[in-house]
Amino acid sequence: MAGQGALEQASTNHIEIPVYGNVADQPRQQSQRPEDEEDETFDYSQRTQWLRAAVLGANDGLVSVASLMMGVGAVKQDVKAMLLAGFAGLVAGACSMAIGEFVSVYTQYDIEVSQMKRDEMRTNGAATENAQEAKKKKLQLPNPAQAAMASAIAFSIGAVVPLLGAAFISEHKVRLAVVVVLATVALVVFGGVGARLGRTSMMKSCARVLVGGWMAMAITFGLTKLIGSGGLEM
Numbered sequence: 001m002a003g004q005g006a007l008e009q010a011s012t013n014h015i016e017i018p019v020y021g022n023v024a025d026q027p028r029q030q031s032q033r034p035e036d037e038e039d040e041t042f043d044y045s046q047r048t049q050w051l052r053a054a055v056l057g058a059n060d061g062l063v064s065v066a067s068l069m070m071g072v073g074a075v076k077q078d079v080k081a082m083l084l085a086g087f088a089g090l091v092a093g094a095c096s097m098a099i100g101e102f103v104s105v106y107t108q109y110d111i112e113v114s115q116m117k118r119d120e121m122r123t124n125g126a127a128t129e130n131a132q133e134a135k136k137k138k139l140q141l142p143n144p145a146q147a148a149m150a151s152a153i154a155f156s157i158g159a160v161v162p163l164l165g166a167a168f169i170s171e172h173k174v175r176l177a178v179v180v181v182l183a184t185v186a187l188v189v190f191g192g193v194g195a196r197l198g199r200t201s202m203m204k205s206c207a208r209v210l211v212g213g214w215m216a217m218a219i220t221f222g223l224t225k226l227i228g229s230g231g232l233e234m
Contacts (some may be wrong), residue, residue, distance in 0.1 A: 010057065020068065055194040057097050057151040061158030063213045065089045066183040067220040069162055070176065074221045075228035077172040090159040095153045102148035109144065161186045180217065187213040 065086045072085040165182040169175040191209035195202040 002163075054150045054154045055190060055197075057101075058153030058158035059095065059187070059190050059209060059213070061090065061093055061155035061185050062161055062183055063158075063216045064093050064161040065159040066131040066179055066213070067216045069166060069179055070217045071220040071224035073176050073179075074174065074225040079166065079170060081174065082166055082175070086159070086163045086166070090156060090163065093159060097155045098148040098152035101151040101209045102144045105147045158186065158190070183213060183217065184210065 068089040069082045069086045072082050076082065161182050162179045165178045166175050169178055187210045188206050191206035192202055194200075194209075195205035
């Protein structure tokens with residue numbers, strides 16, 4: 001009996017230690033880099049507001065001013081006429097983009113505030129503290145002044161590209177070709193930047209922006225050339 005009790009005690013105190021033949025057999029914890037974790041958890045839709053204002057502003061500035069200069073260049077060979085038209089388009093477009101963006105975002109803000117008040121009336125103020133905090137944080141997202149400033153600056157940056165390209169070239173046909181080439185390069189860059197920041201397809205974004213810009217310049221040039229050759233006094 002004494003031997004049996006000692007055997008049971010030894011069995012109870014026995015501890016098994018796993019032995020691995022290779023280091024590869026040992027269980028390993030999956031390590032994740034902080035930047036990978038950040039990429040997985042970051043909500044890229046939060047960038048939508050300022051990204052849309054910035055990228056669309058730059059693209060609109062480039063296409064609008066380049067098309068305007070191409071239209072003037074279709075009937076006028078004077079470099080001064082092209083530059084004045086382009087500069088007028090830059091100022092008018094930047095102001096229009098800023099005002100339009102401000103009104104648009106501020107309208108969105110008013111809608112959010114009205115919806116919040118309707119929700120509070122429907123729930124009789126019984127909303128939880130977390131829900132109220134989430135609504136307040138949502139209202140802080142749209143910033144009319146920031147969106148307007150981003151649109152105006154981005155539009156001006158895009159519009160400057162064809163202006164600088166045409167300013168130093170006296171030959172008419174070469175000037176038009178340079179405007180088209182610079183606009184093409186800038187369109188690809190803007191499309192790529194937008195795709196990179198928004199984590200969307202680079203090829204589709206660049207192609208979409210490029211084809212749209214080419215169509216705008218071609219249509220403006222063709223229609224202005226047609227009207228000018230129809231006997232309209234210029």
